[in-house]
Amino acid sequence: MQKITENTINKGLSVLNHFQDSRLLTQLNSCVHCGLCAESCIYYLTNKEARFVPVKKVDMISSIYKRYYTFIGRHAPFLVNALDINDDNVAEMVDLFFGSCTMCGRCNLHCSIGIDIAYLVRTGRIMLAEMGYIPLSIQSTVDASINSGNNMSITTEEFVDTIKWLEDDLKDEVNDENASIPLNEKDKNLLYTLNPREPKFFPLSISAMAKIFYAAGESWTISTQMYDVTNYGFFTGNKGEATTIVKRLYDETKNLNAKELILAECGHGSCAFRWEGPNYLKHSYDFKAITSVELMADYIKSGRIKVDKSRLKQRVTLHDPCNLVRNGGIVHEQRYILNQIASDFVEMTPHGIDNYCCGGGGGQLAMSEYNDRRMAIGERKADQIRKTGAQIVVSPCHNCVDQLIQINSQYKLNVQIKTLSEMVADAIVLD
């Protein structure tokens, strides 16, 4: 790690002295160090060490704020444990903000005061990004997005080949030569996005959505220029890069003149575009941006697609992605869908907005240096799954799916991990 300079310190502090509204000032001044947030954090529950209690993360950033911006912190720092930004503290910030938090926000709900701890961690990451301390592992994912247009550096040629192959499969499956996966078509109702892991590793989820669109008679398209729903700039705290990624998707939606943008099954991607994107761009969108989960629920409710729940005999459970559910408000749609397509759907305990993070959030899957912690945390999720007795675990988030696949393997759960669209596609009854 490079030696910190005065200039670097000032860059970090600039994050703490430019308040956009009263939100940050509030969070920086609210913690009473009661420590009652401990049991709400998957890192603490797994490691049982004081340094993993969420208050430590709050304290890291608020102590720096106090040191530089409050009377008592400047003149009697020992009273409030006010901290300088120095090499040791920056190393601790990197470990706490990047390596010890998925920003799942579960502690927010349970904090005795109501502090938005995940927001403070994200602010800490923004400080580190300003100072140039983003872990190289996760930064490489952002670099891939910025340089190639998607986080897996898939070439357009490779992508188009994959889609054409999937289109042929679709024609066979629905037995209709006119079935298609339209690319770059203008004036469609929907522009559909993808997580680049789909064309690279999980093409069946693209097929699944294509089948759903076919069954619904939808007017839709995929862009070959900008289809990536992910935004790892949201995780690294580099606002400039996060804004670039959001703007590309915004511009492509406008360019293709789509009425709505459909955010694929990706918790952070949908959160970054739908909830943070307008704030990055500093304006609201002039088109609708919704998740594919909401769209599928609407198709079933409105009768645009018909599903048969009797086909699926296995027990199904649901993992709630934090960014989609607790941080995104999509709580009931996926449950409605599963109740329509599965005859034996059971909930985990806890679930919904109280669900535990799988451990793969916050960019953890992209930071191999924290793999051991991530997989240790996964044991809690493994226990949750095991207790349901389910044979299929559904999660409407490719990031969570990746982590669940690894959990399945490490903790020998012997379950199937599926996206919601794959489940819906299997249940579709074609006329």
Added chain:
Amino acid sequence: MSWYIILTIGSVAFCLAGCLNHIYKLIRLGKPKDFSERIGNVGSAVVYSFTGGMSPKKKESAYLHLPTYSAGIIYHTGTFLSLGLFSYFLFDWNFNNKVLLGLSIILLISTLCGAGILIKRIVKRELRSLSNPDDYISNILVTAFQFITSYSLISFTPVYYIFVSALFLYIPVGKLKHVIYFFAARYHLGFFYGNRAVWPPKG
């Protein structure tokens, strides 16, 4: 007017000015600026944030720590009761002796709760590691304030005003300023979850 009354009035003025300064900063910075398309009801969510969202049934910080949570509730009740009784001493109001005795007992109980929370902070290694001098000073000042209020209801001592002054001088600078920021934090949490239709919970 005795010197300790003057000291107390001065500290109250300092406290009010300090607290008003915090409130002014919050108001000046204003409500969250959020360009995302709202899908929920922020007003209902903010109300929920101060009501259902605070329910011990909903918060692990409460239902997993019921003794601490209960002590905290009693302690905070005692604090606000003591602040209310400050006007009784300052303006020399009259109360029935039985009422005074009852209030004194209530404050003694809340004092014990405050002391219990302090002891927990000192004794539990993990909590100690999360604490700084401000945490101890804040607790000691408030607990002492409740105790001296309880005592003074039965047998008044001018020392009361020294304790009150120390407390009022400390409120705007230490962690006791959460008396203001607590409300702002609950508001922001309600706004965040309301904007995204997470709160109030549906169904």
